[in-house]
Amino acid sequence: MDLIQIYQCFCDRTRLRILHLLTRSPLCVCHFQQILGEPQVKVSKHLAYLRGRGMVSTKKERNWVVYSLPERRADELERNLRCLQDCVQTDAVFRRDIQKLSKLAKNCCEPCGLFRRGLNGRRTSAKTKGSVHLRS
Amino acid sequence: MDLIQIYQCFCDRTRLRILHLLTRSPLCVCHFQQILGEPQVKVSKHLAYLRGRGMVSTKKERNWVVYSLPERRADELERNLRCLQDCVQTDAVFRRDIQKLSKLAKNCCEPCGLFRRGLNGRRTSAKTKGSVHLRS
DNA sequence: TGCCTATATGCCTAAACAGGTATATAGATT
DNA sequence: AATCTATATACCTGTTTAGGCATATAGGCA
Incomplete structure (x- = not known):
């Protein structure tokens, strides 16, 4: 809520990239992992940091948390x-x-409905190998 | 030079006030003391912080340092x-x-030339009492 | 029941930071 | 030479932060 807090959130590169991505689309944690190429803990902690300062909001979508x-x-x-x-x-x-x-x-088939185009309404569970819910 | 560094400089209230003031006019340390109502050390340190990151530049003007x-x-x-x-x-x-x-x-008569209006070219030394070079 | 996937959190360490006190420096004044 | 004014810096302390490792939780699935 505070300008200073905004700048505090902005002053780490990972957080900055997260926020920048969020200006385009809501995303779940593993999307960030995937895109940023950073380990889960790191991403999760920065998201918690942002959440704690009201800079992002979350909602649960099946087994994912969408930021x-x-x-x-x-x-x-x-x-x-x-x-x-x-x-x-x-x-x-x-x-x-x-x-x-x-x-x-x-390429992402889960969580459903996050991305408006290219999904064709598929909502079957992602049965592909690999850590993230991506089609090959 | 770096965006992150900019945000790092911006994420302290005192520094933010300093930078905001500098968008209006160059100022010397005691001006900041005066305006911000903060002790000299604090101001000086934050200025050093900003200087160290290339966010401000300095020049010596008589006995003052103008940021x-x-x-x-x-x-x-x-x-x-x-x-x-x-x-x-x-x-x-x-x-x-x-x-x-x-x-x-x-009201300020020193350092000369900092403020364009209201000075009438006076450049005699400030002989008034008080810690700062102000007329009364 | 036991595993897998997605996510969060606790504990640890090293670094940065903010603010304070005391002191240093340098130029000007007496 | 002693003092004053403007500014910087050294040292100390408590707090925040970033990142890592290990572990917890919670919902699906075999």
Whole structure:
């Protein structure tokens, strides 16, 4: 809620990447693992950090926890997220994150309904091998 | 130079107030003391922090050290400073800081040339009592 | 029941940080 | 030379943080 807290959340690269991704789409923990290439603990802790400061909200979706930006956001958060988007437009890491996100949106079959396109309404459980619920 | 470093600099209230003031005018340490109402050490340390990260630059002016935003700033810094200004527009503390700055700009006789108006070119040393170079 | 998958948390360590007290330095003034 | 003013720095303390390892929880599934 506080401007300082916003900057505190913004001042770690992993959290910044998480927030940047969330400006595009709600995501569950293993999506972040996948995209960021960081271990589960690390991701989970940063998400907890953000959650503790009201910077993200969660909802349970089957066995997954889906993180998103809070629907009603403080004006300062909104502004800073926009500023962030402007700032990282040309940054290699952040761009790749978005690319990976698009790929994920095409290949991921769970949790259902997260990504609007490319899913064809499939909601059978993901029976593919591998740690994440991806089709091959 | 780094976006993360910018946010690190932004995530302390004192530093945020300092940077916000600097978007208006270059200032010396005792100006900050005066406006922020914080002890000299505290101000000095935060300025050192900012200096160490290239967020401000300094020049010696007689017996004072004048801090300012670097003339050539990274795009991200510029953007974020603007965003900051937007965010704090209605914030009581930040507004008061600016008010105090205007008052200072009228009453301060040293260091010369910092404030363009209200000085009448006086550059005699400040012989008034009190810790700071203010007229009464 | 026992395993698997997704996620969270407790404990640990090393580093950074914020603020305080005391002191140093440097230039100007008396 | 002694003092004053402006500023910086060293040292100390308590707090926060980041990351790692191990473990907990909880819901599905064999």
